[in-house]
Amino acid sequence: MERNKTLREQQEFGGRGANVRKRGMTSGFVVYLLRHAQTMIYALGQLSIRPFSTLMTVAVIGIALAMPAGLHVLLKNVQTVLTGWDSAAQISLFLHKNTKEKSAMNLAERLRQRPGIASVDYISAEQAMEEFRKLSGFGDALKALDENPLPPVLVIHPAVTQQNPVQLQTLVEELRKNVDVDLAQLDMQWVKRLYGLMDIGRRGVWVLAGMLALAVLLVVGNTIRLAIQNRRDEIVITKLIGGTDAFIRRPFLYTGFWYGILGGIIGFILVELALWVLAGPVNNLAGLYNSNFRLGGADLITAGSLLFGGLLLGLSGSWLAVGKHLRAIEPT
Structure with a gap:
């Protein structure tokens, strides 16, 4: 009897211990998420303190993202016109x-x-x-x-x-x-020239996107570098009291995150604005040819690509800048 009672007590104690560990893991994950949320809001607050410089940086990123995205949308509209033209060949x-x-x-x-x-x-x-x-x-x-x-x-x-x-x-x-x-008889040369121009346009969009992506990386990296230099004393003190590089790096990464997201939003607005400006003349030209063509805007894939591309470039630029300049700051 005493032996069975002891076994039951051990099982109950082990079950309570497993529940405590499970609750501890859950609460630890919640605390981890809360810390990231706090850092994200803190980074956004830091950007709002300097609205003019933030707007300038975000505008540059938005323009760099909008140019290849706008050309991509225009190329899709041209392709729609050509494929819808029954007498193309x-x-x-x-x-x-x-x-x-x-x-x-x-x-x-x-x-x-x-x-x-x-x-x-x-x-x-x-x-x-x-x-x-x-x-x-x-x-x-x-x-x-x-x-x-x-x-x-x-x-x-x-x-x-x-x-x-x-x-x-x-x-x-x-x-x-x-x-x-x-x-x-088929005028294949005309058709080949047409598709050759379309291929050049597509590759041109990718080349331009690559060059402007590099420009975004440099802009974000330089902005984060200046932020690190301005907070050098704060970083030194944080390291002196035991702050890790991961803890110090986190707000700068979220700063790059916000730069990328806001830049993607600005880029999408610029693309839609440019298409709105061009819509009237394009509709008038289509009317002269008795066509019902209407200039199409950016679809969900393009909008998502702008946001995701901005986020990725913002995080990449801030990661590179923090990784390079944070190691150079050490307490003396």
Whole structure:
């Protein structure tokens, strides 16, 4: 009996000890979070003490973030215009001269059923000659011809999903195998130039983003360096009473955090403001071409990238600056 009682007491004591340890771990984690929250609010308060210098730094970061983001949004709008332009690429199928109109119409109908083709226009030999007579200015000379030398033509408009140069070339090769087709022609050079310019634009955005990201790192790093120098005596005293480098580093890291977040917000506002200024002229130009195109703004991915990019650059710049300059400050 006494032995069983002793075992029960040990189990109860062990259970109470486990609960105490669990509560201790929970309370320690809560204290850890509270300290970080206090430091975060303290860093924001330090920035609010110097509103003008803070605004200048945040504005520089915001402009640096807004430039590549704005170009990215404009490039997406240009891409929307180009992919939505059905006549961006046309394939002309010149049929054999002896092809009957009924055979040409049947071929056009079969091609319209293909998923990669948006529409097919049939131009008869007579229509082609009449158009050539009007545009060329050789109307009287053409009357001397014994027969019409122009063949019937099928003008094919590929679907939007088939506007890629590789897909277009594959489509042309397939159409060329038709027995009624004498020549299949596609202005691939124009399409390749178009996509080449788009690729240059995309790479230009990444190059500009990289250069401006380096500029943001330097701006944040220099700002944190000045803050460390201004609080040198405070840092020395903190180290003398036993403060660790991690404890001293924390408020400076949160300062970089706030610089990055506020810079991302300013960058997003600048992008939206620039698009708002451009929206009116762009809408007027689209109206002249009977288009319903409207300039699109920054989406959630772009906004999130601005905030996350600003946060990452702010933390990275402050971490590099603190890691370099904090080691140079030691009590003497």
